[in-house]
Amino acid sequence: MGQSDRPTLADVAAAAGVSVSTASLAFSGAGPVAASTRDRVLAAAAELGYTGPNPIARSLRRGRSGVIAVVLGAELASAFSDPIHTGTLDGVARELGERGLGLLLVRSDHFGDVPTLVREGVMDAAIIAGLSDLADPVLDALRARGVPFVRVDAGPQDVAGVGIDDAAGIVGLVEHLRGLGHSRIAVLSLPLRHRDATGLVDPRSLGPIAFTPTANRWAGVRESGLVPVAAAEASSSVVEEGRAAARLLLERDDRPTAILAFSDLLAGGAVLAARELGLRVPQDVSVAGFDGLELPWLAPDRLTTAVQGLVEKGRLTARAAAALADGESSPLVRLPVVLRVGTTTGPAPA
């Protein structure tokens, strides 16, 4: 069953009594071939069990592989378990699949070496998801190879790529909470830096922020003019850490009347924490999230959140990467987010 003894185009051509180039045309359709000739070639191919041109040889000849790499920076140690990543990845996979482009999936541990595949893998372009630093060695390796790339969640430094309008989303949420009369609002932040632990932070002096979405969302907080009464950082965007961080916020003496969480998983954790502390949501405390996930386990509650189109973001990113692979340039796209009011936010308690 090895791949070694498969027939080649030359075999097919010989069997059909035509030249290799004609046989090639019969398969690619990229040139005039008499119908009868083509049929003869295809018949010979079927006879020999030839299933089509060897894609590697084709790639070598064409100078293009038709493969886009997706590099997952697994600082979360869980790129696959974060619905934000998988949602985007789904969009990427759909778009590339429809275009007949291959998707080479590469895990990068970020704290380890540059993956072999980044240095030697076959790819025409790359999509970078979840790496925080423009000076990342992975990016350096790609630059050295001359492999163009786009970043998901493009930061302010980027001139190309796809991102969402984080800041506007946060501003919308803050306005929503203010409209409900909330003045004591706490922020439950996504991680600020690698390896940070879950804990309270001072919202007035955060220090440098390593992750673009986190930075963008804090920018939204500033833009909205909100001065949080308190802030906590979760070590990663998972329910457990959201619960732990929210607990720190809710056990303070000056308990906030609303928690603005930077992700829906964190917000979901905050709702659980509130319930555990005997607080009613939203009567005693309102909770808002970000991303627009469906969290069926929160039922009958539904999160108030800023909805981003994950699949769409993935598709656009894939399209950008395909453009780069074609030698075209692609613009910086910033997708809008839409406020979705659920049942977890309500009027501020008196």
Next chain:
Amino acid sequence: MGQSDRPTLADVAAAAGVSVSTASLAFSGAGPVAASTRDRVLAAAAELGYTGPNPIARSLRRGRSGVIAVVLGAELASAFSDPIHTGTLDGVARELGERGLGLLLVRSDHFGDVPTLVREGVMDAAIIAGLSDLADPVLDALRARGVPFVRVDAGPQDVAGVGIDDAAGIVGLVEHLRGLGHSRIAVLSLPLRHRDATGLVDPRSLGPIAFTPTANRWAGVRESGLVPVAAAEASSSVVEEGRAAARLLLERDDRPTAILAFSDLLAGGAVLAARELGLRVPQDVSVAGFDGLELPWLAPDRLTTAVQGLVEKGRLTARAAAALADGESSPLVRLPVVLRVGTTTGPAPA
């Protein structure tokens, strides 16, 4: 920044004043080269910005691509959102990454055409996840190409591949429930067939089962000697459908004292359904799942479940695929599952 005008090994060889073959050896280390010569070659390479042999040309020459395809049968319309799939995929990605093998991710819609990538993508072997039918056109296409493949969750028909001991897991769960005094046990099944709707089913006449894990788990039910008092089928393994299906079971006149769900997501939904109906878990009704997921949102409860090693399953599958790519054969492996008793099962009510 195109890939087109990159230096080749010939350029490097010329610059270093050696032959191409020597330059090749300097990079691959697969032959005797004087240290001084090698240094000269590497210096010339650095000078020219040559980052190493073109992987496509190397593949063509070697007749191997170093790429393993992972075909996701997306009958769930959600291969990425099911933690079972992503967990396995994570294991596959880790193992292949460590071996320097590429992972070509291919989505297959199952009801559409065979994806172009399955027919033309570059791969030495393939891993099939989530396709139900051995006669699937995707598998036919791979066979025609001579691409060897392994299936995740290998069925009884398979002679190779990796699976888990579903039946033993179910038997263990049934024994656990029986040990607690339960005699009225209902089954909350994974989908039996494509496009089935969520609803009650007759456990004594299920008809043909299209999905291997579902079939294997029902086999476990039979093996345990359990005659369920009722059964419901969920249209997919998600919390919502588990909730809906469990509701149907719990609203019956002869309410079961325990629900045995075929997946943790379904079980989680069942816990929610019970709570909504004012039933205490486990005092009024016990719920057991399967898979061993962590569901932090169920806190403070923890599911009683049969734990499978998802990452390990992925790693073994990848190892099997790598063996196939090397022309070796690989055995059928069936991984054990381990009963984990949580807080959602307890003594049967009097």
Next chain:
DNA sequence: GTGAAAGCGCTAACAG
């Protein structure tokens, strides 16, 4: 230790 030569399987000019 190093070089020359052959060729992996295919496509794209270019002639005819």
Next chain:
DNA sequence: CTGTTAGCGCTTTCAC
């Protein structure tokens, strides 16, 4: 419409 020719960039015998 079809055939001839020339590589794509590399690895690998095989001589020297």
